Amino acid sequence: MINKKLFLLLVVFTLACAEDNYELKLYETVLPLIFTKTPIKIYTDTQETAKIFQQSRFFYIVPHCDHSVELLVGNKFRHLSPACADKPLFSTTYKSFKMEPNSFGAFYWRKGRPQIKFKTKTLHRYHLILPKTLQRYAR
Amino acid sequence: MDIEKIEKLTQDSQSLKLLYVEDNQQARESTLSALDIFFQDITIAVDGEDGLNAFRKGNFDIIITDINMPKMNGIDMVYKIREVDEDVTIIVLSAYDDKMYCDEITRAGISGYILKPIDLNKFIDIMVEAVDRILQKKKKA
Amino acid sequence: MREKIKNLRFIYIFYFSAVLVLVGTLTIYTLFGETKNYIEEVTQKIYIQDTQDLAYNFAEMIANETGKNIYINLKEDENLREKLEKNLQLFISKRYRYIYVVDKAPKGQNYRFLLDGSKKVEEKSDFGEFYEPLHVTKFQEAYKSAHPVYFTQENAHGVWITFLQPILKDGKTDALLVVDFSMQGHKLIDNSLSELDGVLKISIYVGIFIFIIIVFFSYIDHKRVKVLESFKDKLEMRVRQEVEKNRQKEQQLIEQSRLAQMGEMISMIAHQWRQPLSAISSASASISLKAMLGKLDNETALEISTAISDYAQHLSTTIDDFRNFFKSNKEKQEITYTELIENVLGIIEVSIENKNIKLVKHLHSNKSFYSYPNELKQVLLNLIKNAEDILLEKKVENPTITIETDENILRVRDNAGGIPPDSMHKIFDPYFSTKLDKNGTGLGLYMSKTIIEEHCHGKLLVKNDEEGAVFTIVLDGKKD
Numbered sequence: 001m002i003n004k005k006l007f008l009l010l011v012v013f014t015l016a017c018a019e020d021n022y023e024l025k026l027y028e029t030v031l032p033l034i035f036t037k038t039p040i041k042i043y044t045d046t047q048e049t050a051k052i053f054q055q056s057r058f059f060y061i062v063p064h065c066d067h068s069v070e071l072l073v074g075n076k077f078r079h080l081s082p083a084c085a086d087k088p089l090f091s092t093t094y095k096s097f098k099m100e101p102n103s104f105g106a107f108y109w110r111k112g113r114p115q116i117k118f119k120t121k122t123l124h125r126y127h128l129i130l131p132k133t134l135q136r137y138a139r
Numbered sequence: 140m141d142i143e144k145i146e147k148l149t150q151d152s153q154s155l156k157l158l159y160v161e162d163n164q165q166a167r168e169s170t171l172s173a174l175d176i177f178f179q180d181i182t183i184a185v186d187g188e189d190g191l192n193a194f195r196k197g198n199f200d201i202i203i204t205d206i207n208m209p210k211m212n213g214i215d216m217v218y219k220i221r222e223v224d225e226d227v228t229i230i231v232l233s234a235y236d237d238k239m240y241c242d243e244i245t246r247a248g249i250s251g252y253i254l255k256p257i258d259l260n261k262f263i264d265i266m267v268e269a270v271d272r273i274l275q276k277k278k279k280a
Numbered sequence: 281m282r283e284k285i286k287n288l289r290f291i292y293i294f295y296f297s298a299v300l301v302l303v304g305t306l307t308i309y310t311l312f313g314e315t316k317n318y319i320e321e322v323t324q325k326i327y328i329q330d331t332q333d334l335a336y337n338f339a340e341m342i343a344n345e346t347g348k349n350i351y352i353n354l355k356e357d358e359n360l361r362e363k364l365e366k367n368l369q370l371f372i373s374k375r376y377r378y379i380y381v382v383d384k385a386p387k388g389q390n391y392r393f394l395l396d397g398s399k400k401v402e403e404k405s406d407f408g409e410f411y412e413p414l415h416v417t418k419f420q421e422a423y424k425s426a427h428p429v430y431f432t433q434e435n436a437h438g439v440w441i442t443f444l445q446p447i448l449k450d451g452k453t454d455a456l457l458v459v460d461f462s463m464q465g466h467k468l469i470d471n472s473l474s475e476l477d478g479v480l481k482i483s484i485y486v487g488i489f490i491f492i493i494i495v496f497f498s499y500i501d502h503k504r505v506k507v508l509e510s511f512k513d514k515l516e517m518r519v520r521q522e523v524e525k526n527r528q529k530e531q532q533l534i535e536q537s538r539l540a541q542m543g544e545m546i547s548m549i550a551h552q553w554r555q556p557l558s559a560i561s562s563a564s565a566s567i568s569l570k571a572m573l574g575k576l577d578n579e580t581a582l583e584i585s586t587a588i589s590d591y592a593q594h595l596s597t598t599i600d601d602f603r604n605f606f607k608s609n610k611e612k613q614e615i616t617y618t619e620l621i622e623n624v625l626g627i628i629e630v631s632i633e634n635k636n637i638k639l640v641k642h643l644h645s646n647k648s649f650y651s652y653p654n655e656l657k658q659v660l661l662n663l664i665k666n667a668e669d670i671l672l673e674k675k676v677e678n679p680t681i682t683i684e685t686d687e688n689i690l691r692v693r694d695n696a697g698g699i700p701p702d703s704m705h706k707i708f709d710p711y712f713s714t715k716l717d718k719n720g721t722g723l724g725l726y727m728s729k730t731i732i733e734e735h736c737h738g739k740l741l742v743k744n745d746e747e748g749a750v751f752t753i754v755l756d757g758k759k760d
Binding site: 093094095098110112113115117136139 | 380
């Protein structure tokens with residue numbers, strides 16, 4: 001049943017709009033469930049990603065990373081300040097999800113279909129709790 | 140109508156010599172039948188020229204004339220007569236009541252203007268006046 | 281009326297053809313639409329058939345190349361994976377967007393990537409990577425039924441079909457070959473179709489536009505016709521009014537002329553009457569005087585009263601003459617010129633003589649003819665009066681009016697010097713007068729000419745001789 005709910009949600013999102021909005025909607029649906037305090041302070045590595053998050057009041061994008069940042073969203077961060085080196089990362093690619101140790105979850109497109117994944121171990125490390133609706137995506 | 144007045148006029152006028160100028164035969168005949176009550180000696184002229192000639196030849200006391208006549212009309216005749224005789228009494232007997240004619244001929248010097256058809260009273264009055272004047276002059280002379 | 285019908289027909293043909301064009305275009309468009317759909321359907325079927333064959337071949341190949349458990353086989357044999365993936369890659373194109381093989385993970389509902397034909401690094405999935413397809417039910421259906429399944433989906437990139445081909449081991453599905461291919465029509469067909477589509481759409485719009493214009497113009501035309509008609513009607517009415525006005529004017533002209541003539545007549549009557557009247561008054565005066573003086577005898581009285589009676593008779597005759605003069609003749613009567621002349625002179629002779637104008641008569645015609653006596657008398661009177669007027673005006677010495685007759689010709693001459701050449705051709709025109717005083721109505725000669733030429737069917741001519749003007753009347757004198 002819970003399965004169906006989220007499934008339906010995603011179907012609706014697919015039918016809805018362009019990819020950009022789709023992604024934002026997804027982030028807005030997923031991330032606040034994990035990081036309950038809004039707005040969530042986020043630092044990203046790419047302009048495109050920053051642009052998407054800027055459109056929402058759930059998120060607050062910072063130009064430079066500092067220790068107040070709660071979450072990193074992106075692919076691969078090259079020059080991270082020490083304060084941010086250990087921040088939790090929500091990946092935007094499968095590779096990043098697999099390779100980055102900080103990555104606790106990912107959202108990316110595969111074969112034209114959206115994919116959401118979470119790593120249980122990394123979640124534990126960061127004391128992040130998945131709501132029941134998202135637990136099926138964790139491994 | 141004062142019969143006495145007429146009777147007196149008839150007496151006074153008997154001896155006077157009249158020159159009567161009229162071109163229309165009907166008018167002449169009918170007027171003559173009235174004039175011959177007053178005048179014994181009546182000379183007739185049938186137009187202005189005829190009248191002028193007759194005047195030159197004769198010695199008239201009174202002239203009664205029409206205006207509209209062939210050859211010479213009444214006005215011209217009066218002017219010509221006046222050139223030679225300023226005194227002779229001239230009475231106009233005409234159908235024209237045109238004021239212009241009236242003024243002009245008065246300037247020429249006439250004693251009276253009688254309109255046709257004749258108003259008997261007016262005719263008598265003018266005649267009386269004229270005849271009286273003639274007799275007066277004769278007495279003086 | 282015929283014009284109206286022609287116009288109407290033309291308009292209808294126009295309308296009809298416009299409607300025809302419109303309907304035709306719409307029909308073609310609909311047919312085209314249907315054909316397009318049919319083409320798309322058929323194309324789709326062809327593609328699906330193609331894909332089906334392709335997928336089937338692939339599935340067979342993979343099945344043959346691998347052992348009992350495809351997952352384990354491929355997990356262990358990287359070379360085999362590479363080889364098979366290379367084969368899949370061969371078919372990746374704009375049409376075949378994704379070709380990959382998945383199988384179901386033993387635990388849970390997830391699917392795992394086994395083979396991925398994608399060429400791009402960022403697109404290529406890892407072996408064993410978990411995969412969540414969108415249409416899970418379809419995947420499950422294909423897996424369970426071991427029969428190929430396909431479904432359509434539409435997203436931002438267009439219409440897609442996902443074809444699922446089960447790879448069987450011992451009749452059971454061990455893996456699933458997925459082919460995503462685009463349903464966008466073949467480029468050339470697409471372009472032509474969309475071109476044709478565009479053209480047809482445009483022609484429909486054009487057709488509608490033309491139709492609207494036609495309606496608009498025919499409306500304007502209709503209005504214009506109405507305006508023209510009302511204008512024509514107004515014009516007709518105006519013309520009728522003008523004709524009526526002219527007729528009335530002519531009537532007035534005739535009336536005026538008659539009145540003018542009557543005016544002249546009345547003054548002539550007055551003139552004629554003056555003498556007899558004054559004669560009567562003189563005669564009556566003489567009777568009165570003679571009676572007053574007692575000199576009236578019976579003979580004289582009788583004489584004078586007879587004279588008065590004559591004068592009165594004269595007055596009466598004058599009146600009768602004038603009365604008769606104005607009666608219009610309904611029928612032609614037999615008359616002679618001499619009679620006419622004597623009659624007219626009876627009226628005007630006195631006036632002429634009074635003005636010292638000499639009257640000369642050369643009457644050489646005793647011929648009797650048929651015409652309208654009173655009308656002729658009026659004309660003759662007019663001619664003589666005109667001669668009298670001009671002689672007086674020019675103060676001619678020895679003014680003379682000559683009247684001549686010869687056969688059917690009557691001439692009235694004067695010696696006033698003649699008509700000036702520049703007035704000659706206008707002399708019979710209405711309202712043309714040479715009289716200096718304002719009393720010249722200018723209608724006399726115009727009316728005279730009308731009477732002679734139209735009523736009496738004769739001719740009225742004018743010329744100058746060495747002494748003055750000569751007016752000639754020529755009559756045919758026939759009974760009808």
